[in-house]
Amino acid sequence: MIEVKGLKKAFGQNQVLKGVGFHVNEGDVMTLLGVSGSGKTTLIRCLNYLESPDEGVIRIDDRTVDAQKITKKEIIELRKKTAMVFQTYDLFLNLNALQNVTEGLIRGGKIPKPDAEDIARDLLEKVGLSAKLESKPYQLSGGEQQRVGIARALALCPKVILFDEPTSALDPEVIGEILDIIKAVARSGVTMIIVTHEMEFAFSVSNKVVFIDQGEIVEEGSPREVFLESSQERTKSFLARSNFRFQPEYYL
Amino acid sequence: MSTVFDFDFFIECLKSGAARIPVNLYVAAASVFFGMIFGLIIALIRVFRVPVLSPIFRWLVTILKGVPVILMLLVFYVLAADYFNLIMEYFGIDYTFRQLNKAIIAIIALSVLSSIGLSESFRGALASVKKGQYDAAYSVWLTKRQALVYVIIPQAFPIAVPTLCNYIIGMIKAGALAAMISVVDIMNGALIPANANYRYLEGYTAAALIYWVVCATLEKVLNIAEKRFASKVREVA
Numbered sequence: 386m387i388e389v390k391g392l393k394k395a396f397g398q399n400q401v402l403k404g405v406g407f408h409v410n411e412g413d414v415m416t417l418l419g420v421s422g423s424g425k426t427t428l429i430r431c432l433n434y435l436e437s438p439d440e441g442v443i444r445i446d447d448r449t450v451d452a453q454k455i456t457k458k459e460i461i462e463l464r465k466k467t468a469m470v471f472q473t474y475d476l477f478l479n480l481n482a483l484q485n486v487t488e489g490l491i492r493g494g495k496i497p498k499p500d501a502e503d504i505a506r507d508l509l510e511k512v513g514l515s516a517k518l519e520s521k522p523y524q525l526s527g528g529e530q531q532r533v534g535i536a537r538a539l540a541l542c543p544k545v546i547l548f549d550e551p552t553s554a555l556d557p558e559v560i561g562e563i564l565d566i567i568k569a570v571a572r573s574g575v576t577m578i579i580v581t582h583e584m585e586f587a588f589s590v591s592n593k594v595v596f597i598d599q600g601e602i603v604e605e606g607s608p609r610e611v612f613l614e615s616s617q618e619r620t621k622s623f624l625a626r627s628n629f630r631f632q633p634e635y636y637l
Numbered sequence: 638m639s640t641v642f643d644f645d646f647f648i649e650c651l652k653s654g655a656a657r658i659p660v661n662l663y664v665a666a667a668s669v670f671f672g673m674i675f676g677l678i679i680a681l682i683r684v685f686r687v688p689v690l691s692p693i694f695r696w697l698v699t700i701l702k703g704v705p706v707i708l709m710l711l712v713f714y715v716l717a718a719d720y721f722n723l724i725m726e727y728f729g730i731d732y733t734f735r736q737l738n739k740a741i742i743a744i745i746a747l748s749v750l751s752s753i754g755l756s757e758s759f760r761g762a763l764a765s766v767k768k769g770q771y772d773a774a775y776s777v778w779l780t781k782r783q784a785l786v787y788v789i790i791p792q793a794f795p796i797a798v799p800t801l802c803n804y805i806i807g808m809i810k811a812g813a814l815a816a817m818i819s820v821v822d823i824m825n826g827a828l829i830p831a832n833a834n835y836r837y838l839e840g841y842t843a844a845a846l847i848y849w850v851v852c853a854t855l856e857k858v859l860n861i862a863e864k865r866f867a868s869k870v871r872e873v874a
């Protein structure tokens with residue numbers, strides 16, 4: 386359902402993505418692993434054109450774009466296949482929780498306001514925020530903000546939700562709650578691409594793991610193949626330095 | 638000229654000047670209004686580095702920022718005096734410079750200055766909105782225009798409000814300079830009776846008092862607006 390071919394992106398002299406390709410099937414949960422600076426953020430930001438790749442072809446659902454001849458209209462159409470959850474939440478600071486969720490639905494999705502509000506209330510309840518619909522971001526804790534961030538992405542019913550380190554900015558004690566919400570979303574069958582440093586979470590939530598290093602995909606496969614059976618030196622040394630400790634219950 | 642300060646005459650000047658308060662108010666309001674519109678446009682052009690236009694405005698802003706208000710007024714006045722009749726004739730309109738309301742010249746000159754000044758303030762306010770707000774807006778399918786209208790400008794505007802309020806006060810005061818191009822404002826209004834018998838002290842004192850009352854009142858009103866927006870600034874800080 387998602388296919389990426391030959392994706393290249395440089396910032397000035399810094400070639401960040403060196404021809405990346407992968408594919409994701411409908412309902413897949415793909416986690417993207419790699420050290421800081423390896424190009425994970427750049428890669429998923431290219432998928433919804435928050436970053437414009439220099440070269441490459443991206444197909445999401447029935448929409449295919451070629452980076453070298455993409456139009457503004459195609460960018461909007463490609464974005465309409467995706468939604469994103471940000472590391473720093475990036476809620477609209479001038480809007481309350483409910484409006485944060487409805488804004489995209491009303492303006493981008495052209496859904497009538499009352500319907501959008503129903504959708505938003507429903508989703509905010511699912512993420513446990515019914516009591517804070519009117520709260521502005523500055524009145525919410527990090528964990529609460531990220532719940533809104535997840536609801537905002539879910540509301541759009543995109544073909545794929547992109548998560549960029551959704552728990553990296555959170556206090557340790559709330560990370561688990563947010564990961565549980567993401568797991569619940571995954572179980573509901575939504576296609577997702579997740580950048581994360583939470584190795585156990587990655588192992589248990591995804592059915593596909595991609596390991597990226599210095600702008601290249603080093604290895605991809607099932608969590609078992611990458612975490613437990615990898616023969617690649619770079620993967621093995623990355624995992625050895627990560628907080629991943631193999632817990633038998635995950636794979637039994 | 639028996640007394641040093643003729644109080645009855647002072648009251649007369651006061652009345653004559655106060656009758657012109659609306660002139661200062663509409664000159665200031667119009668100048669700030671146009672300044673806001675063009676200032677925002679210039680700020681957006683510069684923040685988004687629109688090719689060709691952005692460098693042009695950068696130069697214009699740098700040059701015009703240093704021009705004193707009085708000079709700007711005189712330049713526009715002289716330009717209008719030289720060319721207004723020619724232009725009207727060209728279009729076959731029966732309207733001469735003599736008939737032209739000089740307040741319009743003041744509004745144009747002051748609008749240019751406030752556009753320049755406010756563009757700098759708006760530019761700073763727009764730049765203070767974090768890049769993540771654009772990313773988030775685009776990620777929920779907003780277009781660039783929608784992102785600006787519904788997310789970016791509402792966050793930037795409260796930051797620019799204090800400068801905006803200062804500009805409104807400044808434009809009221811600049812109205813006194815418009816008197817130089819024969820706009821009959823508070824100042825010229827207060828001096829009308831004085832011109833007849835050369836009792837200028839009463840005239841100027843009356844003008845000063847009126848200015849003081851108008852500015853103090855306005856400052857009170859604007860303070861309320863500033864307070865309201867200050868709480869908005871905290872939200873986005």
Ligand SMILES: Nc1ncnc2c1ncn2[C@@H]1O[C@H](COP(=O)(O)OP(=O)(O)O)[C@@H](O)[C@H]1O
Binds near residue numbers: 401421425
């Ligand atoms: N907007 C940008 N401008 C310049 N360089 C950037 C930009 N974004 C990322 N980079 C560079 O690209 C490289 C990869 O960054 P990133 O994709 O954020 O990696 P990761 O998410 O894996 O930590 C880094 O060297 C970073 O400095």
Ligand SMILES: [Mg+2]
Binds near residue numbers: 426
């Ligand atoms: Mg990153």
